[in-house]
Amino acid sequence: MESVNLLVETVDGGDVRTKEDVCQILELAAIKENDLNIVTQCLYSTQNYKIDNLMLLEVDNHILETLNKGDIISFRGNKHDDAILCTKTRTYEVKEAEISNSWLLVPNLKLNQATNVEEVTERIIGRRNIKKIFTSYYEVKETKPNLTNLSTFLNSSSFNGLEYESMINPKTLYSWEKLQTELQASDHELKQALADFLIADINGYLRLVSFDVEARSLNLMLDYFGEQSWELDEVDKESTYECLKELIHEPVFNAIFEKYTQVSTKTKIDGSPLYIYDERKCCAMIARILLAASPVTEYKEFMETWTIGIPEKMQLKEEYLCGAALVTYNASKMQKEVVSCPEADLSNNIHKRLNELFQIKAKWTAEEITPYIMRFTKGTMNVNALLTKYARCSTKNGLKYYGSKHGK
Structure with a gap:
């Protein structure tokens, strides 16, 4: 069987393999020269093979397609953050892994048929320098974007009116490019996160509108x-x-x-x-304004005030409160109440958020809790999948309710 003919060694003092050396090694190894291709390539380690600007990165099909299309992939975050790799649409954590056998990077190495030169009868000795020896590589695993600091970044320079602009520290302002650099998220995921906020582009900076x-x-x-x-x-x-x-x-x-x-x-x-x-969005915002002034209001009083606050051409519905407030029954006062519960005020961690929600109310229907966990859905992990994984289901009067997985 034909194969590539390689001899690997570390050369000291400038020694170079000759054809005689190759033949002697083949004889010692009991290998017949006729069984090999005509080209022998000798590998030489050089003094500077431990270069630091090369690394091995294992990629999945998505990253490979991204590279083949010429799109950008980038490492994002500050120097103290763990390594995160981003494409336009996905985020990956990067971990170092050891290699059981060292891998050699050898430029211009001939493989397979390239070492079989039919018109040549004399063995050809080629020199190939090892550019780098790898004992580890980096593997990637798709992960959720790290957007923990997004709210902090935006709040530090929120727009409160032109009269307050002189009080804004320019160092707290964030452009799109600066957010890209400091937040460990793909562009698509970052844009999705920004959509949860009211952002105005003011002089090239992304400003949260208060x-x-x-x-x-x-x-x-x-x-x-x-x-x-x-x-x-x-x-x-x-x-x-x-x-x-x-x-x-x-x-x-x-x-x-x-x-x-x-x-x-x-x-x-x-x-x-x-x-x-958008009737739903407008009515919901008017409700939030009323709840900011009075976080707990008797139901009938709230609905009357809410009706007065919206334009005549709009028709409010109780469902417009979803994600902004809860309608509860106060047993001590024997009355229905509207209680402020803005989705944006809850934790950005799914475990903590559900704990907060189950402290507010022990049992939720899927319809009630959906606005509060929708942001955590991704791919096949829809609302039902999230509730199955993180909550406990029970049935009362034919209705499904969800509560703490570790509660009663």
Whole structure:
């Protein structure tokens, strides 16, 4: 059987293998020269083979496809963080693993048929230098993005109004590029996380719009909507901004308008688009404003106040409270109450969040708890899978309820 003919050695003092040396080694090894290809390659370790700018990285099909397409993969995080590798859409943890046998990196090494030169009868001796000897490699495993610090980064420079801008430390500002560098998450996952916040691009920096600014601005926009007697799907963006531009900073207006509206099927006379307010989002925000002032309110009183606070063209529904508040029964007062419970205020860790939720209320229906755990779903790990894994199911009056896995 033909095979590549290799002799490996560490050369000291500049010694070089000759054809005679090769033949002698073959004789000692009881190998017939005729059984081998005509080219013999001798491997030499050099003084600088321990270079630090090369590493072996095991990759999965997704990373391989990314590299073959010429897309970027990058290591992200600060120097004190564990190594994290990111593609455009996925995040991987990187761990070092030992190799049982040392692996050699040899540039220009000929393999298989390349060592069989038919027209040559004399054995050819080639020199190949070992570029690096590997005793370990790095393996990757897909993991969840590390976005723990995102809220901290954004809160440090939140936009509270133009009158407060002089108080903002420029070092606390984050551009998209800076967030990419410091947060260990793929671009896609980072954009998904940012979608949970109201972000305005102000002078190239991503600024979290504070709750007070968002509440005040949305109220102004909805008041103007009511004054114009438009239908819900006839909102004129340009007219709204022109009226409110002295009261709402333009990047903030654009961010709020994008969050609370979508393009309507109707258009203006010149063909430019009209917009429709998202009834659920608007009603939910008005509810949050009321709950910020009074976190616990008697149910009937809250519903009456909530109805007054929304535009006449909107119809509120109790389900709009999901993710912002809970409707509970206070046995000591013998009354239904609306209790503030904003999803954004809970822990970003699934275990801690569920513990917090089960302390607030021991039993939840799937519909009630879904807004509070939706952010943890990914791929096949949907809401039902999360509840099966982390909670205990029980049935009462034909309804399924979920509680602490270690509770009673």
